[in-house]
Amino acid sequence: xxxxxxxxxxxxxxxxxxxxxxxxxxxxxxxxxxxxxxxxxxxxxxxxxxxxxxxxxxxxxxxxxxxxxxxxxxxxxxxxxxxxxxxxxxxxxxxxxxxxxxxxxxxxxxxxxxxxxxxxxxxxxxxxxxxxxxxxxxxxxxxxxxxxxxxxxxxxxxxxxxxxxxxxxxxxxxxxxxxxxxxxxxxxxxxxxxxxxxxxxxxxxxxxxxxxxxxxxxxxxxxxxxxxxxxxxxxxxxxxxxxxxxxxxxxxxxxxxxxxxxxxxxxxxxxxxxxxxxxxxxxxxxxxxxxxxxxxxxxxxxxxxxxxxxxxxxxxxxxxxxxxxx
Numbered sequence: 001x002x003x004x005x006x007x008x009x010x011x012x013x014x015x016x017x018x019x020x021x022x023x024x025x026x027x028x029x030x031x032x033x034x035x036x037x038x039x040x041x042x043x044x045x046x047x048x049x050x051x052x053x054x055x056x057x058x059x060x061x062x063x064x065x066x067x068x069x070x071x072x073x074x075x076x077x078x079x080x081x082x083x084x085x086x087x088x089x090x091x092x093x094x095x096x097x098x099x100x101x102x103x104x105x106x107x108x109x110x111x112x113x114x115x116x117x118x119x120x121x122x123x124x125x126x127x128x129x130x131x132x133x134x135x136x137x138x139x140x141x142x143x144x145x146x147x148x149x150x151x152x153x154x155x156x157x158x159x160x161x162x163x164x165x166x167x168x169x170x171x172x173x174x175x176x177x178x179x180x181x182x183x184x185x186x187x188x189x190x191x192x193x194x195x196x197x198x199x200x201x202x203x204x205x206x207x208x209x210x211x212x213x214x215x216x217x218x219x220x221x222x223x224x225x226x227x228x229x230x231x232x233x234x235x236x237x238x239x240x241x242x243x244x245x246x247x248x249x250x251x252x253x254x255x256x257x258x259x260x261x262x263x264x265x266x267x268x269x270x271x272x273x274x275x276x277x278x279x280x281x282x283x284x285x286x287x288x289x290x291x292x293x294x295x296x297x298x299x300x301x302x303x304x305x306x307x308x309x310x311x312x313x314x315x316x317x318x319x320x321x322x323x324x325x326x
Contacts, residue, residue, distance in 0.1 A: 021101075023193060023225045024087065026062040028096035029053040030250075031082050050079040051086070052250040053096070055301035062244070062253060069219055069226045071236040072253070073286070074246030075294050080229050081197050083251050087227060088114050088195050100193070110137075113186030117198040119178045120185075121170040127181055128153055128166040134185035156184045159218060176207040180214070187222065196228045200235070212238055216268055233287040237279075238268055243286060247293045252301045255289055 031051040053059060064070045072080040085091040087098055089108040098105040100112070121130045131153045157163055160180040170178055179199055186194060200208045212235060219226060230236055236243045241263070245255040260282060261271035272279045293299060 021066055022063045022099075023066040023068070023101065024062075024064040024227070025099040025102075026053055026064075026083075026087070026096075027099065028058070028061070029083070029086060029093050029098065030095040031079070031086060031091065032094045046250075049250040050082040051093075052252050052301065053083075055252050057302045059252075059302070062256075064225065064227065064242075066225055067223055069228065069239060069241045071240035071243045072227065072229045072246060073233060073236040073243050073290060074231060074251065075248060075290070076231050077249055078246050079249045079251030080246050084195055084197050084227060084229050087193075088112055090114075110189040111192045113189065113191035113194050115179070115182045115186050115194070115196045115199045117201045119170070119175070119182070121173075121178055121181050123170050126167050126169055127157065127162055127173070127184075130170075130181050131157060131184045131188055134188035137189075153184075153188070156187050159187070159221060160184045161214065174207070175203050176211055179203070179211060183215075183218065187218075191224065193225045193227065196226065198229050198231070201230070201232075208235075213269060215239060216263075220263075233290055234283060237283045237286055238272065245286070245289050245293065247299065247301060248297050254293060254299070254301070257286060257289070 029051055030049065030053070032046070032048040033050055035048040053062060072083060074080045082091065086093050087105070089098075089105045089112065092106075121127075122133065125133060128150075132149060135149055135152060154163070154166070157166060160183050162177065162180050162184065165173065165177065170181070173181070182199065200211045203211060215228075216239065228236075228239060237259070241259055243255075243257040243259070244253040245257065246252065247254050261268065261275070261279070266274075
């Protein structure tokens with residue numbers, strides 16, 4: 001089901017997201033980077049513009065609810081990572097504002113954990129020490145004892161499946177294990193929001209699948225709000241509750257797609273296995289929407305008026321699900 005941004009008051013909402021308070025509000029955001037005179041002279045109307053959530057007709061704010069797994073999907077270089085950096089407070093918007101729990105974001109904070117695509121572990125620290133560093137960096141007003149901190153670190157390390165590697169250094173870890181360390185460090189301060197910038201993009205395909213499965217397990221246990229950036233529609237469909245599809249640069253979130261398979265009703269891996277035909281058709285629709293925006297850069301940067309989703313659960317899939325529930 002595709003929810004088009006001008007009709008948010010009217011759409012069907014299988015996740016009951018409207019009943020939850022907004023954790024994040026992205027309001028009239030625009031981000032411009034400085035550009036050289038040569039680039040400006042090449043005829044680009046606004047060459048430094050990386051993010052433009054207003055579009056050409058002042059699109060409504062993007063609201064992400066508490067506990068939602070929101071995916072920002074778009075081609076490489078479209079500006080989605082710049083948008084994530086504004087949410088993190090690492091970059092200030094040129095126009096508009098990011099609000100978290102109703103308060104304007106003015107800089108980084110321990111309430112937002114960040115996981116990058118590149119490996120960020122300190123090579124001179126062990127797995128345990130890297131995660132402990134993240135805990136210390138939070139500067140929590142609650143003064144925990146060293147024993148309490150170590151217990152917290154080991155709990156998080158166990159969550160990401162690295163209990164057997166506490167004493168290992170990054171050079172002894174695979175790429176997937178290094179990203180597990182990065183996720184653990186981001187979770188050390190119990191952030192309200194976990195921000196992930198293509199964290200599995202550099203991994204081998206089979207490792208990437210395992211990390212995606214791990215991410216769903218982490219989400220199930222910590223129940224935090226997650227904003228995840230990717231250019232892979234398959235990854236977006238496997239992980240997300242809602243999928244925002246971006247145009248090419250500058251980033252404008254043209255489509256908002258709500259996943260037809262609700263995680264609370266059926267785990268995502270089970271949905272992909274049991275209802276493979278329906279799942280694949282939904283994935284193809286998401287891929288086609290992204291490809292449409294890539295091939296037609298002149299597409300108006302306005303929110304559509306009508307729901308143009310073609311996805312419907314097949315009769316066989318619905319009947320199978322009903323029979324299993326009896």
